[in-house]
Amino acid sequence: MTGISDHEDAEALRQRELLARLAAARADAAASPGLRAYRANAHASAERALGTACPTLRVLLGAEDFAQLAREFWHADPPLRGDLGEWGDALPEWIAAHAGLAEWPYLADCARLDLALHHCERAADAVFDAASLALLSSTDPARLQLRLMPGVQALRSRWPLASLHAAHAGRDESLFDVARDRLQQGQGEAVVVARDGWRGVVHRIAAPDLAFMQALACGADLARALDAAGDGFDFAAWLADALRCRWLKEVALVGD
Amino acid sequence: MQAGTPDMALTGIGLRQPHYREVLEGRPALGFVEVHSENFFADGGAALAVLDTARELYPVSLHGVGLALGSAAGLDPWHLDRLALLAQRVQPVRVSDHASFARAPAAAGGTVLHANDLLPIAFTTASLDIMVRNVTQVQERLRRSILVENLAAYLAFDDGGQMGEADFLVALCRRSGCRLLLDVNNLMVNALNAHAADPLAACCDFIDAVPPGIVGEIHLAGYCEHSDFGIVIDDHGSRVRGLVWAAYSHALRRFGPLPTLIEWDTGLPALAVLLGEAHSAARLQAEA
Numbered sequence: 055m056t057g058i059s060d061h062e063d064a065e066a067l068r069q070r071e072l073l074a075r076l077a078a079a080r081a082d083a084a085a086s087p088g089l090r091a092y093r094a095n096a097h098a099s100a101e102r103a104l105g106t107a108c109p110t111l112r113v114l115l116g117a118e119d120f121a122q123l124a125r126e127f128w129h130a131d132p133p134l135r136g137d138l139g140e141w142g143d144a145l146p147e148w149i150a151a152h153a154g155l156a157e158w159p160y161l162a163d164c165a166r167l168d169l170a171l172h173h174c175e176r177a178a179d180a181v182f183d184a185a186s187l188a189l190l191s192s193t194d195p196a197r198l199q200l201r202l203m204p205g206v207q208a209l210r211s212r213w214p215l216a217s218l219h220a221a222h223a224g225r226d227e228s229l230f231d232v233a234r235d236r237l238q239q240g241q242g243e244a245v246v247v248a249r250d251g252w253r254g255v256v257h258r259i260a261a262p263d264l265a266f267m268q269a270l271a272c273g274a275d276l277a278r279a280l281d282a283a284g285d286g287f288d289f290a291a292w293l294a295d296a297l298r299c300r301w302l303k304e305v306a307l308v309g310d
Numbered sequence: 311m312q313a314g315t316p317d318m319a320l321t322g323i324g325l326r327q328p329h330y331r332e333v334l335e336g337r338p339a340l341g342f343v344e345v346h347s348e349n350f351f352a353d354g355g356a357a358l359a360v361l362d363t364a365r366e367l368y369p370v371s372l373h374g375v376g377l378a379l380g381s382a383a384g385l386d387p388w389h390l391d392r393l394a395l396l397a398q399r400v401q402p403v404r405v406s407d408h409a410s411f412a413r414a415p416a417a418a419g420g421t422v423l424h425a426n427d428l429l430p431i432a433f434t435t436a437s438l439d440i441m442v443r444n445v446t447q448v449q450e451r452l453r454r455s456i457l458v459e460n461l462a463a464y465l466a467f468d469d470g471g472q473m474g475e476a477d478f479l480v481a482l483c484r485r486s487g488c489r490l491l492l493d494v495n496n497l498m499v500n501a502l503n504a505h506a507a508d509p510l511a512a513c514c515d516f517i518d519a520v521p522p523g524i525v526g527e528i529h530l531a532g533y534c535e536h537s538d539f540g541i542v543i544d545d546h547g548s549r550v551r552g553l554v555w556a557a558y559s560h561a562l563r564r565f566g567p568l569p570t571l572i573e574w575d576t577g578l579p580a581l582a583v584l585l586g587e588a589h590s591a592a593r594l595q596a597e598a
Contacts, residue, residue: 061434061435061436061439062382062436062439062440064436065382065431065432065434065436065437065440066382066383066414068432068467069381069382069383069411069414069429069431070414070415070416070417070418072414072429072465073414073415073416073423073425073429074416074417076425076427076429077416077423077425086465087464087539087540087541088463088464088465088466088539088541089464089465090538090539091464091536091539091541091543092425092427092429092464092465094538094539095427096425096426096427099426099427132416132423132424132425133423133424133425133426134421134422134423134424135376135386135388135389135424136348136375136376136377136378136386136389136412136413136424136426137348137351137376137389137392138348138426139348139349139351139352140351175355175356176352176353176354176355177352177353177354177355178353178354179353179354179355179358179359180354204353204354252355252356252359
C-alpha cells in the first residue's frame, strides 16, 4: 500500500467515526456543540422528509409523536442516498415491529399507503395510449398485457385503509365515524393508488379487482390476470374505472 | 436604468416551493434562479414540471447538497446518474456542490450511509486527493466544469498537518479544473465560531487568499446565533447581515462583479423581501 493510500485510509477512518457518532441512536454525552448541531440537523431532516412522505401517519400520530418516530427511524434505518425523497421504504415493517406502537396495528399499513402515494407523485409522467385499446378486440388475451401508469399500485390491508386515509386527509368529521366503525368491525379494504393530475389519490376497489391489478403489476398477460381475478371480476367495469381514474397506460403485445 | 431598479443580470434567488407560483407568474427581473438538485431527482411529478417552466423563463443553476464530494468512500453512482439526467434536462447555467462529505460506512466494511448533511472535511493532502478524484469524476460524467462551495463547519479537526481552507480550495480548483463557489456567509459563520477578534478581517483575509478568476459564483444568506449550542448556524433563515454585506463588497472589489445568489431556505419570507435582498446585492455590484 502506498503512503498516499495510508493517508486516505486515515481520512476514511475519520469520516467513518464522525458518521458513526451521528448515526448512533444515543447521543454522545460528551458531544461538542458542533456535533449536537449536526445531530439536530439530521433529526430535522428526518422529520421533514417523513412528514412529506407520510402526511396521514403524521396526522394519526400527532406532530410531536411523529417527530419522535421520525428521529428514531433515522437512527434505526439511516438513509443510503442523498435524496431523502427516496428514504423511508422500510418504515412500515419497522412500525409493525415497534413494541411501542403495537396498540395501533393499522399504522404500518397507513405508512405503506402514504409511501405508495409519495412514490406515485414522484413517478415518471406518462400519457395514456388510447389507440392501443383497439388491441383488446383484435388480439388473443394471452398475447396482451395491460400496462399500468407509472406509480399505480394496488394494496390490500386487513384494516380499513381507504377509510382511515380519507378520515385523516380531509376535514369531514363524519369520515372518522366511518373509519372507526370499520376498524371495530375488522373490515379490511383494498385500494389503488394513482395520480390525478400531479396529486396521488386513493381509490377503494373490490377484492377481484385487486387480484387482477396485482397480476398485471407482476407482468401477467391479460388471460392470466383474468384467471387470477376469478369469477367475480367484471372486466368491462374495471376498464371503465381504469380509464376514468388513469390507472391504465397502454395495451401492448406481450414482449413489445 | 431607473434609480432604485438595479441591473439584475448577475443576481439570482433560490427558487423554493412557497414562491413557485409568484415567481413563475410575476416573472421578476432576475439573472438566474437556483434550485437544490436533489429536490428534482424524481422521475416525474409536479416539481420537475415547475422546473421545466422556470427553465423557460430564467437560466437555472443546479446547486447540490448531496454529491458528498469529500467522501473517502467515493461518490454514489446513483446520485451521479440522477444529476446527469437532470443536467441534461435543465441545461443549467452552472452546477455546484460543497466541499463536504456525507457518505461513509458506520462500521468498517459496512453499508455506506448518506448523512444528508454537509459534514466537514479535514484540509489535508489526503482529503485534497479524494476531492480532486471525486470532482474529476463528476466533471467527466457531466462533461463540464462544476463549482465547489466552501463550507460553514461546526467541527474542526486539530490533528495538525492541515493546510488553510483557502489554500485547500485553490489547490482543488487548480488540480481539478473546478471553480470556487464563494459563500461569504459561510466565511462569516466560521469566523464567528472561531471567535476571530475581527470577523470581517478574517473573511477578507480568506478572500484575499483566493486568486481572481477562480471564483464563479457568490452565495449570500443569513445566519443565526443558536442559543442551545452556543454557536452560530448558517441557517439561511434571515436577511443578510451587515458584516456579510461588507465582506461581499470586499469580494466584489477583488473579483469584480460575479453571479450572486441570495439563499433563504428556512422561514421563507414574502418574495418581496427576498427580491429586496437581491436588489441590494445588485446595487453593490454596480458600485464595485
